[in-house]
Amino acid sequence: MKPYLRDKVPTTLSEIPDHTAYEAGYLVTKNAGWRNIRPVINLEKCVGCLQCYLYCPDGVISKEENKVRLDYDFCKGCGICKKMCHFDAIQMEVEK
Amino acid sequence: MSLTGKTLNEEEFFYGHKACAGCGGSLAVRIALKVLGERAVAVLPAGCMSAVAFNFPQLCFGNNAMISTFAGTASMLTGVEAGLRAQGINDFQAVGFAGDGGTADIGIQALSGAIDRNDNILYICYDNEAYMNTGIQKSSLTPFGAKTTTTPAGENIRGNLRPKKNMFEITAAHGIAYAATASIGFLNDFMNKVEKASKIKGTKYIHVIAPCPTGWGTATDETIDFAKEIVDCGLWYLAEYENDEFILNYKPTEFTDVETYLRKQSRFAQLTDEDIQVVRESRDKKWERIQKNYKVK
Numbered sequence: 001m002k003p004y005l006r007d008k009v010p011t012t013l014s015e016i017p018d019h020t021a022y023e024a025g026y027l028v029t030k031n032a033g034w035r036n037i038r039p040v041i042n043l044e045k046c047v048g049c050l051q052c053y054l055y056c057p058d059g060v061i062s063k064e065e066n067k068v069r070l071d072y073d074f075c076k077g078c079g080i081c082k083k084m085c086h087f088d089a090i091q092m093e094v095e096k
Numbered sequence: 097m098s099l100t101g102k103t104l105n106e107e108e109f110f111y112g113h114k115a116c117a118g119c120g121g122s123l124a125v126r127i128a129l130k131v132l133g134e135r136a137v138a139v140l141p142a143g144c145m146s147a148v149a150f151n152f153p154q155l156c157f158g159n160n161a162m163i164s165t166f167a168g169t170a171s172m173l174t175g176v177e178a179g180l181r182a183q184g185i186n187d188f189q190a191v192g193f194a195g196d197g198g199t200a201d202i203g204i205q206a207l208s209g210a211i212d213r214n215d216n217i218l219y220i221c222y223d224n225e226a227y228m229n230t231g232i233q234k235s236s237l238t239p240f241g242a243k244t245t246t247t248p249a250g251e252n253i254r255g256n257l258r259p260k261k262n263m264f265e266i267t268a269a270h271g272i273a274y275a276a277t278a279s280i281g282f283l284n285d286f287m288n289k290v291e292k293a294s295k296i297k298g299t300k301y302i303h304v305i306a307p308c309p310t311g312w313g314t315a316t317d318e319t320i321d322f323a324k325e326i327v328d329c330g331l332w333y334l335a336e337y338e339n340d341e342f343i344l345n346y347k348p349t350e351f352t353d354v355e356t357y358l359r360k361q362s363r364f365a366q367l368t369d370e371d372i373q374v375v376r377e378s379r380d381k382k383w384e385r386i387q388k389n390y391k392v393k
Contacts, residue, residue, distance in 0.1 A: 078118035079317030
């Protein structure tokens with residue numbers, strides 16, 4: 001199962017477990033704020049070779065209709081995807 | 097059919113974690129779990145990957161995962177495997193992800209014990225060549241010449257004086273069922289080794305080089321480049337051990353210059369030309385031994 005963002009952030013004593021186990025894949029914060037630059041995919045140049053998807057340390061690039069799509073909520077802007085792209089389909093742009 | 101980006105499981109099991117941008121270790125964990133699937137039960141000792149994944153309530157593993165004691169990765173894997181088997185559960189893979197310190201220093205006796213018992217577990221060491229989580233202290237897998245906070249570069253001593261411990265051959269010397277080295281710069285090789293290991297009964301050990309931009313002093317987008325270059329310049333190698341035999345999977349036709357590799361990282365900035373010659377000579381010696389003792393594919 002892919003971890004995903006939940007609406008509920010456990011805060012009160014009764015919501016916090018009294019043991020050391022909890023639900024898997026429970027996300028309450030995004031990583032988007034870490035980024036100074038963002039990758040932008042040019043889908044016309046993308047050939048769907050999936051090298052960016054494969055090498056992304058955060059797994060934020062997924063397959064979509066023989067090409068790729070990017071989850072900006074969790075991208076940290078490391079730039080590895082741009083380096084892996086042999087088709088010049090990814091550009092890093094300054095975050096505004 | 098061998099695994100590639102196109103045939104790999106599309107599901108993500110390691111997501112939303114707080115690893116530094118460009119982290120090599122998180123890529124190794126992510127890819128290994130995609131190969132093993134949701135029936136993998138992961139055990140992580142203290143180290144980067146547990147620190148970035150378990151920040152309650154931010155829990156970044158989609159499969160079952162737990163933190164072990166620092167020294168106890170392999171012994172907890174033994175327990176997980178025996179416990180599930182005792183309950184009649186058989187469709188799982190107990191997998192450990194420990195860093196270089198958690199493997200080669202602190203967890204080595206538990207790992208040695210597990211290999212001795214030949215427990216049916218997979219142990220993956222993601223090697224970023226120092227204790228990165230606690231702020232870059234030397235481990236026994238830190239290479240010669242690397243500057244860390246416990247091997248600082250001064251006037252007389254320029255970084256770490258000791259060579260990298262040979263964990264791969266140490267595990268092989270136990271007569272382990274399967275051991276392999278890998279690099280996140282060669283993911284197809286790594287994925288297929290993880291898959292192969294998951295099908296072998298007994299203890300499996302995979303040692304994967306995972307560059308750390310924070311500790312190595314490199315740009316975040318260069319992680320993969322360094323993971324490739326360390327293999328191309330001969331300071332790391334892709335190999336396997338099984339059935340009492342060492343196999344070299346990949347031999348660069350000609351090594352790239354060690355100096356180029358070292359000079360690009362700030363942890364090696366203090367090295368003199370003589371130090372670099374020491375690195376070059378130890379590489380050549382290592383490869384002489386590889387040529388002699390390994391079957392070259």
